[in-house]
Amino acid sequence: MTEVGTARRRKEDARLLTGRTQWTDNMQLPGMAYVAFLRSPMAHARITRVDVSAARGLPGVIAAYAGADFAEEQGSLPCAWPVSEDIVIPDHPPMAVSEVRYVGEAVACVVATDRYKAADALDAIEVDYEPLPPVLDMNDALTEGSPKVHEAGNQAFTWRLTQGDVDAALRDAPVLIDRTYIQQRLIPTAMEPRAVMATSDGESFTLWSATQIPHVLRLMLALTTGIPEHKLRVIAPDVGGGFGSKLQVTAEEVLCLLLTRKTGRPVKWTESRSEGNLTVHHGRDQIQHVTLAAEADGRIRGLRVELLADMGAYLMLVTPGVPILGAFMFNGIYKMDAYDFNCTGVFTTKMPTDAYRGAGRPEATYAIERVMDELAAELNLDPIEVRRRNWIRHEEFPYTTVAGLTYDSGNYEAATDKALSLFGYDKLRAEQGDRRDRGDPVQLGIGVSTYTEMCGLAPSRVLGSLSYGAGGWEHGSVRMLPTGKVEVVTGSSPHGQGHETAWSQIVADALGVPFDDVSVIHGDTAISHKGMDTYGSRSLVVGGVAVLAACEKVKEKARKIAAHVLECAPDDVEFSEGTFRVRGTDSGKTIQELSLATFAAHDLPDGVEARLDADATVDPDNFSFPHGTHLCAVEVDTETGMTKIRSYVAVDDVGKVVNPLIVEGQVHGGIAQGVGQALYEEAVYDAEGNLLTSTMADYLVPSAADLPAFVTDRTETPATSNPLGVKGVGEAGTIASTPAVVNAIVDALRPRGVHDVQMPCTPERIWRALS
């Protein structure tokens, strides 16, 4: 039986469903103390005095420190993506010493015997601040005379990508669409808050963290703190969602290591949700000025993008790289000859931004898909038709885009046709017309999003050319045990994606062993010594492929041993469904039997080691480019501004599918997050730089009652850049859905002269757009 393609129920579920999960906050070590941080209430201020002495004497308090106490050892939090020559990377102390630059920045901490006492003692710490002006608006920040976030000014970097002659394309263009869109700031809101536990025997350190990136984290923490890499073990136990927010090297991780060293005790810190809303990196926050030039028949001549990207107060792990990833995606699935992208990164006194599900690609996709609808409206064309006139046709793949990427495969026609029929497009258009004619107060809008994205990050050489600080390979090991069972060690680091199940399916097919005979280990640098971790929809495309490559090596080793045991030449041995046979005979041995024979090693061929295990490091030679067509019907009550998603159809092409159940789940969750951006979510700062949406009561993550059932289906155009033919799926839904929803809302209101509604499209904003 082939496992790949089967809707296997997940191996992970058993522990998650019975409460036997190992969340970081579940763990306790003997003598462990709890850490609490005092955080700045000011967006921008000089710290003139911190006095922790009163806290030190309180019952249960083991230690209390201010930033100055760490000044010699805390280093600066890393930015691994210096995107340009002109980039300014300010010093970023894990605990502020002399100046705070956003509300929530840590200024002092307490270590105590329980969490309540630690929190209590924070009240006894005195801090004096000398207020400095906050910097909150990106446009203002770039004007001369603006208060400065950092000495060097508020411009973090500039970055340009240009191809063809955009000025010529725009000049005398029959149609020019010129729009400004705001990508509001979002809070990723993984359901598991961050948590860190650290311990040391005086020489070596172990850090548990709710992180997506144990391997990257170990390296970065070693470089930041000076703890030698081989004396530092990082463990990501069960991790409750990430969406990019746990792709970070955080102040709290560094400080917990330093605190265990200072106090000689194991320490644990777990954030509260309100603390997390303030201090988990935020996402999006861009102002996009987009100009699209087209011929009278709707064919695109060229595209110009002027982007302001809010970095927040500091550059964190990949902060400046996020808008740069978007640079390659503004052209979407469309053909054009001229493209010009200019981005300026801007410092403000807000929480730094960084990767959030899609990281740069949702923003870009939103802009192009919104503008395509505007183009259709301008020309009085159906939005599907205007896309058809511009998209890359399936026979044109591989296709090198104006942004310089080579899309290896795709079939936009097939996905769109399937989506249209599932959606009942014509019927809904007819209903829309009917409601318009009747002047129904509840209008119907239809939103289209034909997206693609680049994922499976990424070819190391490409990352190098973009000044990224590391490669994009992934590592996998496969080892056969004496009983024929298989252990797989992966460098990917799952936090909900189901690697244990999917990797087992891949290995079961490759080695011809039962699914249940495979177990998958991950997330501990002492066991999985090498990895690049999980983000950018890369796990399957790079990590799964690495595991497959290791299986192939194991098979080659086994083949030699099989030939010896079967007394024939290796070339005369054929392998199928787990058994090596002498070609043309029934005589054979299973790979699981050979595993025991290898362990015993009584009769191995000369020069063959007694092991059936192998490692592989795989570096992809291209990104993967999932694509699809999402269609959304929204009812908009023009009297109240209330919206209701009537139906939502997603047809995605993620190449070959290893587990359709997992793929569907990723698409569902992705769509929900994109809908969240379209309708509900926004991190709001007031004029003083206080975060107003610091709790779950204020920052609205959609509930079951806010969302409809999504209809999902697939087309399958295999990727040509990896042997499994797979493309990533983790971010696709989020990238696709935001413009589908907003396009639908604008489509409903267009006869009333509405061309845009700023996200999140709340009833109030819609109502205002109408009046």
Add this chain to the structure above:
Amino acid sequence: MPRIAITVDGIAYEEEVEPRLLLVHLLRDRLGKTGTPIGCDTSNCGACTVLLDGKSVKSCSVLAVQADGSAITTIEGLAANGTLHPMQRAFHEEHALQCGYCTPGMVMAAIDMLRDDPEPSEESIRHGLEGNLCRCTGYCNIVRAVRRGAQDMAVKTP
């Protein structure tokens, strides 16, 4: 310090607790019942949902002293003799969990919802679970799982 008597998943405990100690912290930090997680500090997420004398409560919004004399069921106490509760099984079959952080609360809230409405419609499931947030699944499969769990529970107890 007040002394409370409380039964958790069938085991009786007597504990001295600070009056301000939250039930969820009693469960997690004192009794080692870490199957029930914490997702927020404003009673919005539902991750911490347990059954208190058979009714669902958010254990982050109940003081340990308020639970004195009561019986608590957590996700850890649902499976009997190694057999999953029908609702747990339905979540597994329908792939209603990804990271699983919301799952304990979601399962407990779903079981409680069926006491009043043993055959819920899609709409009533969505409204019934409004107080339980999931960031991973988009809820489609959770809704399916609750329907399936409801059917399986009805078969089990006619």
